[in-house]
Amino acid sequence: MKSASKFEKFAARCWNLLNEGKPFTPIFVFGTMLLFHFHDLKDLSAIHDLFLAFLFVVPLLAIYFIFDFPLFLRNYLWIPFVVFLIIWKEASFPLLLFSAGLYFFFTVFFWGTLYYHLRIGTSWLNFTRFWKLVLKNSDSTSGNAQEQLPKFFLILSVWEMIYQETPSWLDENILKLFSFYTFVLLFAYILHRNLFDWKPAIYHEYTNNAPNPAKAISDKVIVIVIDGMRKERFYEANTPFLDSLKENGTEYMNMETVYPARTVVCFTSMFTGTYPFEHGIQSNMVWKLGIKVESIFDSLRKVGKTGRLLGIAHLVDSMGDDVETVTAVMHNDKADENIIERAKKIMKEQDPDLLVIQLIATDQTGHSRGVLYDEYLQKIEEADAHVQQFVEWLDREGKMKNTTLIICSDHGQADGIGGHGHLDEGERYVPFFLYGPNIAKGKK
Known part of the structure; x- marks a missing residue:
């Protein structure tokens, strides 16, 4: 790809x-x-x-x-x-x-x-x-x-x-x-x-500082972001593999995206742990390239670990060289399949400690065809098959022994042209669940 x-x-x-x-x-x-x-x-x-x-x-x-x-x-x-x-x-x-x-x-x-x-x-x-x-x-x-x-x-x-x-x-x-x-x-x-009173309230305190474990909980973390996957439509879709991961892992039932819920904004907040007013990315239109804070990729480098983000060109505007880009100019039926093949290549050649994968076909179908039609559910179901194929490949390669999977979306999508940003119905709450040998099973 x-x-x-x-x-x-x-x-x-x-x-x-x-x-x-x-x-x-x-x-x-x-x-x-x-x-x-x-x-x-x-x-x-x-x-x-x-x-x-x-x-x-x-x-x-x-x-x-x-x-x-x-x-x-x-x-x-x-x-x-x-x-x-x-x-x-x-x-x-x-x-x-x-x-x-x-x-x-x-x-x-x-x-x-x-x-x-x-x-x-x-x-x-x-x-x-x-x-x-x-x-x-x-x-x-x-x-x-x-x-x-x-x-x-x-x-x-x-x-x-x-x-x-x-x-x-x-x-x-x-x-x-x-x-x-x-x-x-x-x-x-x-x-x-x-x-204009529907913005999510800002958290003024960070996560409680738990004691640092002497040893890493996982050898690897793989985050698969199914871009633009609306939460209730995900529940409606036939996704047996993702459902299995969800039911045998830990699911967070009230995970929210950030405001404004634009792709570059959301990815930047996800991998810096900060709000847009702190990291500086306020929309997909990035007037000044780069972020104002440390990213998770910076943090990994400090301790001798590696991370890669596999995604479309937009993400370079905030995350720079930590992004391994994929072209967004291809038939939407082939997009996620090609991205998964590229992810396999990265795991073989670079073997990063953290790999973030952006699957784009669901989001693109929402924008071009709408989220309340069968084509949108079909793309979620295809994403389920692609994730299954990738995880089974990781298992065969011996890369799932002590690996945590995180499956999530960056934002939901509203009716219309799959719009997202200002938190209309279907945008705010997103699927988010973890699976792995050290993740509690069946926990909500």
């Missing part, structure tokens, strides 16, 4: 600019306005007026960059747009229709159909389902239609109004405009102060 190339790592970072809702909104608004006024760009004075008008919407873009409106908060986003229409009674309906059409073309056809077909082999007819997932998605990504539409309807309307008016109009309305921006800022602040 190929590693992620330098180009794929670069492309993954670029894609996050379009995937994460905060950078997507200004990029989409700017691109839409340029396309809509493409015929004006031949005139230097029109270009000057267009970009001058853009400067006056920067405060609005900043407000929407600072504040997310996930889950039910997005329902309130139409209020500023309605207030704008009441005050100025202006809206370019051709521009709004053009922007809505461009948005659904990008999400449903470019992203949900072309992108997923080329990257993981989904059907050319994926758009027949993906439009429903975009409308249902509640997380603050670009694929959240109910959050993105009112945002760029308002920004585009303000920008177009200023662009079409004369300089004298701006002189007369500048105070009214910035009073409106003040209203939007206070509105967003009050909403988040009073209604």
Whole structure:
């Protein structure tokens, strides 16, 4: 199986600019306005007026960059747009229709159909389902239609109004405009102060310090992270091998992910033992590479042990050279199978004391096809077979004699395009269980 190339790592970072809702909104608004006024760009004075008008919407873009409106908060986003229409009674309906059409073309056809077909082999007819997932998605990504539409309807309307008016109009309305921006800022602040109340409480104390044993409990630890495996869907799936590990090991029934529940954030917290505000990775869009704290891989090096993380290119942004990358550009039916083969190669050639494996097919199916369909259960069941094959291979190689297995997920997945991050139903609680000769059997 190929590693992620330098180009794929670069492309993954670029894609996050379009995937994460905060950078997507200004990029989409700017691109839409340029396309809509493409015929004006031949005139230097029109270009000057267009970009001058853009400067006056920067405060609005900043407000929407600072504040997310996930889950039910997005329902309130139409209020500023309605207030704008009441005050100025202006809206370019051709521009709004053009922007809505461009948005659904990008999400449903470019992203949900072309992108997923080329990257993981989904059907050319994926758009027949993906439009429903975009409308249902509640997380603050670009694929959240109910959050993105009112945002760029308002920004585009303000920008177009200023662009079409004369300089004298701006002189007369500048105070009214910035009073409106003040209203939007206070509105967003009050909403988040009073209604954004579902984040998990932060633990202010660390795990009790138990006495260090004189000898290591296990010779090896292998962590298999089934990315994006929603907990109740896992319980519904037919997974005899994982069920056997779970029932003959120790299962943690209330294991939570962190906030925001993005893959890179979750993996970083899992292998540093800290919160995002401490380790510095706040989303999949990593503005500054690397973490601010010590990782488990750093800790292992201090005592002469080794660890490897086998995963997709995104994880390099936080964990750097401790990641052995796999390409995410392959048919989704082959992804986990190839990852397991790569894991065998690492165990043969490097034999690390800690190996972390990220299985990605379940997550990718959730994003491309939704989590409430049979295809999602099928991918969980395939993951069960891959884990069984790998553990049986480890046993034959003599690498299970004093090894602890940890099976978990980094986050769950919500309805829609398998969105995760802001802890909608199905995101927060994750499967987590341990199995091994020194792990209590049948304990919950």
